[in-house]
Amino acid sequence: MRDWWRGSVTYQIYPRSFQDSTGDGVGDLRGITARLPYVADLGVDAIWLSPIFTSPMADMGYDVADYTDIDPVFGTLADFDALLERAHELGLKVIIDQVLSHSSSKHPLFLESRQSRTNPKADWYVWADPKHDGSPPNNWLAIFGGGAWTWEPRRHQYYLHNFLAEQPDFNFHNPEVQDWLLGTMRFWLDRGVDGFRLDTVNFYFHDRLLRDDPADFRRKEKPAWNPYDMQYHIFSKNQPENLVFLARMRKLLDEYEARAMVGEVGESHHAIDIMGQYTSEGRLHKAYSFEMLGDTFTPAHFRGQIEDFFRGAPEGWPCWAFSNHDVVRHLTRWKKHCVSEEALAKQAGALLLTLQGSISMYQGEELGQTETDLEYYELTDPQGLNFWPENKGRDGCRTPMVWDGGNASAGFSTGRPWLPVKEPQAARHVAGQLGDPDSVLETYRALLRLRRENAALRTGGTVFFDTSDPVLAFSRGGELLCVFNLSPETVELRIEGAGPPALARGVEHGEGDKVRLHANGFAILAIDGEPLVSDA
Structure with a gap:
């Protein structure tokens, strides 16, 4: 069915933390393949794999060094093909994460681009001269801290990175860059993937004039924990040229049968409006934002997101999520609104799975998983390392999936896991909930079955x-x-x-x-x- 994505439920898998098949403590593709029957039995329509491409892992795969190969920590292209085949046998679509706004600083294209101002790839990344005093060309900030510009002595210029310095931004104003990136998407479409989750989809283009971002119009009584949130990012992202490129991407996917893409709108201003724009007029199939990934848990908030989206984009389509790999798990965010975490987990599942739009579930939320409380020495995430203790980063929601009580890593690995499995999380394992009709897991399975069997819940x-x-x-x-x-x-x-x-x-x-x-x-x-x- 060509429009399978409309009203669908996608299960997000964080590959490092789903299942380790080798005992090295890191999840991998073969481990995922072995666990696909569990995912299919939940009753979801698709899986989304967070990045699995070759990467130095400065940002856990969101710094890509080869867009058409698998990182050895996860396996091989043959392992990916086997996963894809098994998923399709089980009736699951496979969506992969595409990180197009930036690459790794170890990518061959950037290694060439940084050498000089005259090499063939000189204009493939965003370069700018310093001001007369030697400072960066504008005031843009990086999400992981500090300025968004890093000096390159070989070119006597700065390069732009909205995230880490190890994640230089592509120059989408160069048509060759657009064509090349579309070619990497075609590689995976030809291999049989069913679609893409597009990371930071509103970051592709930057303002050509490099104008300063103004201060956030919402005054703050004290500085934010991350200075990035003190600016209104009207020039560093969200540019109108993005809409044209999204249409090019949609045209590519339309060459294939029943493929779909969902875009992540990373924005704290007007995110619902951007979602509507990006899913209208032949662009993205669906988009999601962080609007339901925050602390607000009120009827007015949930009602407002749904009504605002469909009022502004009646022909568009949203995708809603309560948790993912970038935010504190929703049971921990909303725990002040409950007496029983188990009751809240069931209610959150029921609310999410009855919302109008498509749905993204994050691994473990069907178990009622909570955020893992980690010590500083246990962290790997640059966000936590840079902003501790005000913000502990994203490792707490990325700890391994818990399958049973069989070993210290709760069935995830026979070795020491890359992030610890702690007792509050280990207690909520799959084996302990399967078959118990009153468990969070079985409640989710019943909810997913209800949604699957009722067109009113999928598209009404x-x-x-x-x-x-x-x-x-x-x-x-x-x-x-x-x-x-x-x-x-x-x-x-x-x-x-x-x-x-x-x-x-x-x-x-x-x-x-x-x-x-x-x-x-x-x-x-x-x-x-x-x-x-x-x-x-």
């Missing part, structure tokens, strides 16, 4: 009810009513026009149409008449 429209905080209530496709108590307190409601629950947790029915939702309780009900949700 959403109508919200004007309920009082902390209740969020909406209908999907005119067929299902979804009601959530986003608080640690019990609330009483009146629900009319609904039949028995298709799936519910923490719900107690009273007289007539009265319903009591306990802490983080939820109900997904068939609509039987004119639905109405109101205070009791």
Whole structure:
């Protein structure tokens, strides 16, 4: 089906942390292949593999040194082909991470570009002369700290890097660069991948005039933990030329049958508007932002994201996620809104899997995993190393998947894992939850089955009810009513026009149409008449 991506659920796999098949403590492709039946049995439609390409691993694979080969730590191209074949046998699509905005500083193209101003690749990266006082050409900042410019003595110029100095930015204003990057995508399409997750999709182009980014218009009482968040990035990214290149990418994918791409919009201003732009008029198939990956857990917030997106881009398509490899896991972010982490885990799964759009799940969230609390000496992530202790980085959400209680790494490896498996995480393992109907895992499996079997949940429209905080209530496709108590307190409601629950947790029915939702309780009900949700 060509539009399989619309309303789909994708399971994100962080390859270093999913399954180690060699005992070296690092996950790999053969390990993933061995665990694919588990993923297929969950009931998802696709897997997304975080970067597996050849890399020095300065940013764990998001610094690519060869776009058409597999890093030896993960295996070989033959291992990837075997994974792809097995996934397709199990009915799973395979999406791979494409990091196009920048490469590794060890990439042969950058090694050539940095040599002089006249070599054949001199204009393939973003280079700029210093100001008269020797300082960088503008005030742009790097996400991982410091300025976004690094001096190259061989050229007597600075090069741009929005992330680490080891991640120089490609110059997308050069048509040869665009063509070459599209060629790397074609390599994987020809190999049979079903699509791409596009890292930092709004970072491709920069302002040609190199104008300063202004201060964030939202005044802060004290400096942010990361100075990057104190600027309004209207020139260093989000340029209009991006839209033209996205259309070129879409045209490439349209040459193939049933392929799709989802873009990550890394932006704290107007992210929903950018998502809408990027998925309209023959560009990306779908896009996601960090709007639901933050600390806010209120009915108004979730309702606002859905309504704002479809109001601004009725022909566009979003992809929603609560957790991924870049943010603190959502159970830890939202724990103040619950009495029981298990109840919150089930409710979060129900909310995510009933939202209008496509869905991305991060490995382990179906187990109710929480953030791992790491010591400084245990860190590998440059974000944590640079901003400790105000920000501990992303390693806490990247610790290994826990499969059973069989060894110190909970079934992930026979050796010492690259990041530790600690007791709070090891206690939430797959083997301990499979077959238990009241477990988080089996609740997710039931939710995924419900979504798969109901077109209303995959592609139906959403109508919200004007309920009082902390209740969020909406209908999907005119067929299902979804009601959530986003608080640690019990609330009483009146629900009319609904039949028995298709799936519910923490719900107690009273007289007539009265319903009591306990802490983080939820109900997904068939609509039987004119639905109405109101205070009791």
